[in-house]
Amino acid sequence: MEHEADIAVVGGGFGGALMAMVARRLGSSVVLIERGRHPRFAIGESSTPLANLFLQQIAEEYDLPQLLPLRRWGEWQREHPEIGCGLKRGFSFFHHTLGQAFSDDEQRRNQLLVAASPRDEVADTHWFRADFDHYLVQEAQRIGVDYFDQTELASFDEEPDGVTLGGQRNGEPVRFRAGFVIDATGPRGWLYRTLGLARRELPLSPATSGLFAHFKNVGAWPSAPGEPYPVEAAAVHHVFDGGWVWVLKFNNGITSAGVAATSERAAKLGLPEGEPGWQRLLAKLPSLAEQFAGAEPVGEFVFAPELSFASGQISGERWAMLPSSAGFVDPLLSTGFPLTLLGIQRLGKLLVGGIDRADYERQTNGELDQVARLVGALYASMGDFEQFAALAQLYFAAVSYSETAHRLAKPELAGSFLLCDHPEFGTATRDICESVLRLAKRDEVLAKIRAVIEPFNVAGLAEPAKRNWYSVASDDLFASAAKLDSSEAAVREMLLREKLL
Numbered sequence: 001m002e003h004e005a006d007i008a009v010v011g012g013g014f015g016g017a018l019m020a021m022v023a024r025r026l027g028s029s030v031v032l033i034e035r036g037r038h039p040r041f042a043i044g045e046s047s048t049p050l051a052n053l054f055l056q057q058i059a060e061e062y063d064l065p066q067l068l069p070l071r072r073w074g075e076w077q078r079e080h081p082e083i084g085c086g087l088k089r090g091f092s093f094f095h096h097t098l099g100q101a102f103s104d105d106e107q108r109r110n111q112l113l114v115a116a117s118p119r120d121e122v123a124d125t126h127w128f129r130a131d132f133d134h135y136l137v138q139e140a141q142r143i144g145v146d147y148f149d150q151t152e153l154a155s156f157d158e159e160p161d162g163v164t165l166g167g168q169r170n171g172e173p174v175r176f177r178a179g180f181v182i183d184a185t186g187p188r189g190w191l192y193r194t195l196g197l198a199r200r201e202l203p204l205s206p207a208t209s210g211l212f213a214h215f216k217n218v219g220a221w222p223s224a225p226g227e228p229y230p231v232e233a234a235a236v237h238h239v240f241d242g243g244w245v246w247v248l249k250f251n252n253g254i255t256s257a258g259v260a261a262t263s264e265r266a267a268k269l270g271l272p273e274g275e276p277g278w279q280r281l282l283a284k285l286p287s288l289a290e291q292f293a294g295a296e297p298v299g300e301f302v303f304a305p306e307l308s309f310a311s312g313q314i315s316g317e318r319w320a321m322l323p324s325s326a327g328f329v330d331p332l333l334s335t336g337f338p339l340t341l342l343g344i345q346r347l348g349k350l351l352v353g354g355i356d357r358a359d360y361e362r363q364t365n366g367e368l369d370q371v372a373r374l375v376g377a378l379y380a381s382m383g384d385f386e387q388f389a390a391l392a393q394l395y396f397a398a399v400s401y402s403e404t405a406h407r408l409a410k411p412e413l414a415g416s417f418l419l420c421d422h423p424e425f426g427t428a429t430r431d432i433c434e435s436v437l438r439l440a441k442r443d444e445v446l447a448k449i450r451a452v453i454e455p456f457n458v459a460g461l462a463e464p465a466k467r468n469w470y471s472v473a474s475d476d477l478f479a480s481a482a483k484l485d486s487s488e489a490a491v492r493e494m495l496l497r498e499k500l501l
């Protein structure tokens with residue numbers, strides 16, 4: 001069988017499906033080629049305010065209104081109760097000492113709770129990827145994308161007038177002719193392997209491994225009076241020296257949980273063994289062991305020996321990788337979705353000649369590198385939670401500033417993820433992260449962070465009086481309007497329009 005299309009997207013996860021929809025809306029004929037079959041398990045589940053904003057921008061720019069309910073908990077529950085979803089009101093971090101029960105003092109030195117939304121209706125979500133990705137692929141088909149699942153590609157031949165992809169579908173040979181190919185198969189994916197590309201080193205990023213599964217019957221993490229949001233309605237991170245555990249609860253009784261740890265810590269815990277490794281980890285985290293006392297895995301444990309990765313080349317004359325195929329950094333800061341969605345927006349522009357390959361490569365690699373630096377500095381601080389929490393404020397300051405700038409229609413203030421292209425913020429973040437790896441004095445690091453985030457701090461971050469609990473307070477935004485070249489009235493109007501007030 002031979003199929004022809006303007007664009008071939010390889011990899012039918014959420015990234016590939018959305019990319020195919022965008023290309024279709026640009027008027028191209030599109031084939032979407034997936035090795036597996038939906039619904040299927042996929043990891044990478046926790047969304048963020050910025051990711052949801054990018055999803056909304058894609059929906060609005062490319063006339064894809066069917067995506068809009070998926071950007072917020074309330075609309076999602078009303079319009080798509082059949083798509084599994086988790087309520088995410090914020091980011092919760094708890095710091096553990098291995099071998100001891102979790103404990104904290106009055107200053108809450110062992111926790112950091114940062115609210116991302118003021119109430120459930122407008123909250124972020126965890127995407128139950130089996131349902132979510134399946135829905136998107138069906139929607140892609142509905143607008144005219146030709147979808148080929150269970151298709152294993154074996155060859156990529158680039159000619160002056162197009163590309164031929166060859167492979168097998170259900171045991172039969174199949175060929176696709178396309179003008180341009182987009183690889184959405186994930187890190188170390190199809191084009192990286194097929195073209196035999198070199199690997200690129202990510203700055204400061206430690207080699208980390210992951211072990212994860214879905215569970216049922218997971219207990220509750222204790223809540224505390226006055227917390228800024230129900231503490232479990234969040235991406236919950238349990239940090240310890242050399243690694244961290246995530247716990248994400250869905251509305252279908254399933255909980256996603258896993259651990260990412262330096263290779264050294266992973267080897268010591270025996271994580272490559274799967275479930276026995278997970279049980280050994282829990283034995284060292286007694287409070288978490290209590291929460292998981294009655295838990296049962298649903299499906300297999302997955303061990304990922306090496307999480308971080310970057311490809312040395314990410315585009316060619318007739319092909320490009322999504323950011324999620326171009327590279328990956330340990331998921332500590334949930335950066336996969338926003339980077340993927342930014343990449344989809346940029347590739348949409350590239351397809352119509354709005355940006356060129358060099359722009360795409362520079363932005364994609366630059367953002368990945370900045371995430372790697374910050375995650376590297378955070379890993380180096382996992383034994384010192386005061387420094388860890390301060391470094392995390394670089395992330396929260398950059399994303400809350402960027403989100404507000406975009407919502408105020410001032411995208412020029414925040415043109416790159418984590419403001420990495422910003423001459424002051426981007427450079428200072430790089431310097432701070434490098435200084436952490438050089439073991440700079442903690443007081444100096446904290447002072448630098450405070451100074452760097454101040455002009456971008458629109459969310460009342462880094463205030464000692466808040467003792468590591470940050471709610472969403474519109475007064476913080478009003479007071480910071482000038483930092484966004486804006487006025488209190490304009491911020492109020494934006495918050496009302498977005499139903500955030």
Ligand SMILES: Cc1cc2nc3c(=O)[nH]c(=O)nc-3n(C[C@H](O)[C@H](O)[C@H](O)COP(=O)(O)OP(=O)(O)OC[C@H]3O[C@@H](n4cnc5c(N)ncnc54)[C@H](O)[C@@H]3O)c2cc1C
Nearest residue numbers: 011013014015035044045046185186190324331334336337
């Ligand atoms: C442990 C872990 C936790 C994460 N947590 C988060 C998080 O909380 N938040 C966040 O934002 N990001 C997270 N990420 C990142 C997130 O998973 C990715 O950003 C996201 O999955 C990218 O989506 P995608 O559709 O581009 O790729 P994928 O989800 O990787 O999908 C790739 C698709 O391509 C298909 N495929 C693979 N090879 C081929 C082939 N040869 N031919 C055809 N099809 C092929 C696969 O079957 C799959 O359907 C996490 C990642 C990991 C590893």
